[in-house]
Amino acid sequence: MLRLSKLTDYATVLLAYMAKTNSHLHTALELSEATAIHLPTVSKVMKVLSKAGLVYAIRGSKGGYQLAQVPEQITVASIIGALEGPVAITECSAQTHDCEQASACEIKGNWGVVNRAIVNVLESITLADMMVTQQQYSSAEIQVSWQGLSR
Amino acid sequence: MLRLSKLTDYATVLLAYMAKTNSHLHTALELSEATAIHLPTVSKVMKVLSKAGLVYAIRGSKGGYQLAQVPEQITVASIIGALEGPVAITECSAQTHDCEQASACEIKGNWGVVNRAIVNVLESITLADMMVTQQQYSSAEIQVSWQGLSR
DNA sequence: TTATACAGTACCAATTTAGTCCTATATTGA
DNA sequence: TCAATATAGGACTAAATTGGTACTGTATAA
Ligand code: FES
Ligand code: FES
Numbered sequence: 365m366l367r368l369s370k371l372t373d374y375a376t377v378l379l380a381y382m383a384k385t386n387s388h389l390h391t392a393l394e395l396s397e398a399t400a401i402h403l404p405t406v407s408k409v410m411k412v413l414s415k416a417g418l419v420y421a422i423r424g425s426k427g428g429y430q431l432a433q434v435p436e437q438i439t440v441a442s443i444i445g446a447l448e449g450p451v452a453i454t455e456c457s458a459q460t461h462d463c464e465q466a467s468a469c470e471i472k473g474n475w476g477v478v479n480r481a482i483v484n485v486l487e488s489i490t491l492a493d494m495m496v497t498q499q500q501y502s503s504a505e506i507q508v509s510w511q512g513l514s515r
Numbered sequence: 516m517l518r519l520s521k522l523t524d525y526a527t528v529l530l531a532y533m534a535k536t537n538s539h540l541h542t543a544l545e546l547s548e549a550t551a552i553h554l555p556t557v558s559k560v561m562k563v564l565s566k567a568g569l570v571y572a573i574r575g576s577k578g579g580y581q582l583a584q585v586p587e588q589i590t591v592a593s594i595i596g597a598l599e600g601p602v603a604i605t606e607c608s609a610q611t612h613d614c615e616q617a618s619a620c621e622i623k624g625n626w627g628v629v630n631r632a633i634v635n636v637l638e639s640i641t642l643a644d645m646m647v648t649q650q651q652y653s654s655a656e657i658q659v660s661w662q663g664l665s666r
Numbered sequence: 667t668t669a670t671a672c673a674g675t676a677c678c679a680a681t682t683t684a685g686t687c688c689t690a691t692a693t694t695g696a
Numbered sequence: 697t698c699a700a701t702a703t704a705g706g707a708c709t710a711a712a713t714t715g716g717t718a719c720t721g722t723a724t725a726a
Binding site: 367381486 | 516518523524528534600603607624627628645647
């Protein structure tokens with residue numbers, strides 16, 4: 365149902381924690397303890413974020429991770445892009461797809477428009493936005509979770 | 516990568532075809548031939564759309580399917596909803612989720628905001644919008660597909 | 667040289683999705 | 697009433713994806 369992967373969710377939680385205190389380096393172990401995400405999973409996610417250039421990684425003892433940009437410059441779209449690749453809600457919304465018989469299709473090109481609209485939303489939301497405290501809703505409303513992630 | 520299921524894509528193609536000539540009933544066989552989606556798959560999708568109330572279904576000989584509303588009233592969000600349930604980009608953006616330790620999370624509630632923004636986009640786009648002819652892009656741009664669906 | 671911490675990759679289990687098929691039910695018309 | 701037509705509702709399997717873990721390699725500091 366138009367779901368992001370759990371790894372993307374983990375990544376956002378980890379980056380948000382790092383953003384809070386970005387003065388020092390964060391080891392994978394520290395991140396794991398602070399977020400209650402299992403260490404192997406933290407490692408996996410951080411490696412991907414490092415490769416994508418969203419965080420700096422320093423090896424060796426006294427090493428760790430640090431945000432590569434300020435939270436205001438890290439968009440949700442870039443986090444998703446790092447973990448899952450470019451957003452493409454359907455095969456037809458992707459740029460690289462090849463199709464000979466598209467002439468017969470009634471909705472040709474329109475998924476691309478929808479996709480663009482969603483990407484615009486995701487590019488407009490930054491890590492800093494994600495750290496704003498949201499009001500708590502009653503149980504009938506949005507029930508947020510954190511434990512749910514590490515299930 | 517924030518992907519809709521293929522069935523949702525099929526459903527949109529089928530509904531768009533039906534919208535073109537909604538004066539008569541469309542049998543699953545006719546829809547299959549017009550869209551080149553295999554008949555069993557067409558049946559599966561139409562059953563779901565019927566159950567969701569997006570199309571009327573009439574059984575027996577001379578039976579078939581017909582849109583339950585005009586294309587301007589059928590939103591992309593409702594099509595997704597019929598096939599995949601409500602849009603929930605993460606577990607934390609769902610309404611029904613239960614979490615005891617959310618107090619520790621840095622991004623608590625924010626996925627719900629992002630989710631809402633995406634739902635707003637999807638609710639603003641109708642089947643009629645999806646039928647607007649889009650300009651053809653060069654191969655470097657969006658490459659639309661129709662055959663890709665039935666792969 | 668040793669301990670620490672990230673990098674890269676391979677791997678498996680669990681889940682989800684796509685696709686097909688079978689039986690039941692409703693409708694029409696001969 | 698019977699036969700033909702079409703949808704309804706499940707059940708089922710194969711394929712693909714995802715989530716999670718483990719192992720080996722490399723860089724750094726003391
Ligand atoms: S991700 Fe933090 S409350 Fe769900
Ligand atoms: S769905 Fe891809 S061109 Fe129609």
